[in-house]
Structure formats: C-alpha cells, structure tokens
Amino acid sequence: METLETQLEEKFDEFALIKKQRDSLNLYLGLVRNRDEETWEHSVRVGLKGTEVAGYTHIIEPKALFYSGLLHDVGKSLVDPKSLKKKKDFGPKDMEELRKHVMLGYKLLRGIHDFSARVLLFHHYFQENGYPRAIPSKEIDISKGTNVLILYCGRLLSIVDFYDAASNRKNEKFVPGATEIPDHEKVKESILKFNSDQKYLIEQLYEKGIF
Ligand SMILES: [Fe+2]
Ligand SMILES: [Fe+2]
Secondary structure: OOOHHHHHHHHHHHOOOOHHHHHHHHHHHHHHHHHOHHHHHHHHHHHHHHHHHHHHHOOOOHHHHHHHHHHOOHHHHHOOHHHHHOOOOOOHHHHHHHHOHHHHHHHHHOOOOHHHHHHHOOOOOOOOOOOOOOOOOOOOOOOHHHHHHHHHHHHHHHHHHHHHHHHHOOOOOOOOOOOOOOOHHHHHHHHHHHOHHHHHHHHHHHHOOOO
C-alpha cells in the first residue's frame, strides 16, 4: 500500500498541477499536519476519495472535490489543540470549539481557493444540528449555475467526510462511548441512517467498491 504522501503526489501529477498550486495545497495541508497528524491523514483521504466519488457522479469535476476535500478541515489548524486532539471526555465545550473550524477554514481560503472556501461551508451543514446556521453572503460574483455546483459539491464532501470519519475514527467524537473502529457494515448502516436523502448514491458507491 502506497503511503498517503505518495498517493497525494501521484494525484497532483495526474491533475498536472503546476508548482504554485501544489505549494499552495501543501502549505494549507502543512498547517493541519503541524497541529495534528490524524487530521492531515483524514484530509488527504477525503481529497483522494472525493475525486473517485466526483468521477462517479459525472456532475462535479473530480479536481473540484479533490481540492475541497484536501482543504475542508484547514480551519482545525486554528482551533484549540486540546479540543482537537481530545479522544476521551469530548464535551459540549469542545464541540463548540471545534465547530469554529468551518468559518475559520472559510476565512483562511477565501480569495485564494474561493470555490473550496464556499464548498467547505457546507460540509457540516446537512447533518442533524448542522452548522454554520447562517452561510456568509458571497464576497465574489458566483453564477447561479456555479452556486448549484458548490452546494452539491458540499453535499458530496459531507458524505465523503462522514464516510472517512466513520471508517477511521475510534474516538467518542463520532460515536459516544466508541473505543473501536466500526466495521464496514456498521459504517454503511450509519452513513445511510444519517444521510437518507442520498440513499441511492450511497448504495451505488458501495456497489462500485468506492466505499
Ligand atoms: Fe469538518
Ligand atoms: Fe473532516
């Protein structure tokens, strides 16, 4: 199995990203990695899986979900590291602190990676008690068509994010009291339970072996 670093480099090559783009993505990813290795790994996996999911839908360009997947949790580099790294006794205060990562990420990316900045606003938006409650108004001109893509990209990102978190995290943040990584079937069960509006797509993704 190739390391995540290698897989990331290969994807950069596949998309023929110029040095400036690679440096920019690596810079943001580096902020995350300096804080927390696990969040970096999660971000890279979400970016890589996101390209596969987007490729399957034929609605979103794979590169769009690659970028926004890599960058979606960049705001976590600015939240209280104690809350970020907490594996046990994760309380409402920690949750409140972590929720800040969406707006922080948006602020870090706007004006630089505008599409990803807008997309990440929606990666926790669709879940129960989703956030942020109010989406900041657009600071740049976005066509109605692009806006639809941003919203759908955000919905796909939220599913890939959920899938990766459910498949790899064993801390209580995801399942209260959980000490083990849930098995494949359990992940599928919970992803379907919490994303029932996307049942058809999720089942297809499992069928195709993408999930
Ligand atoms: Fe997040
Ligand atoms: Fe995430």
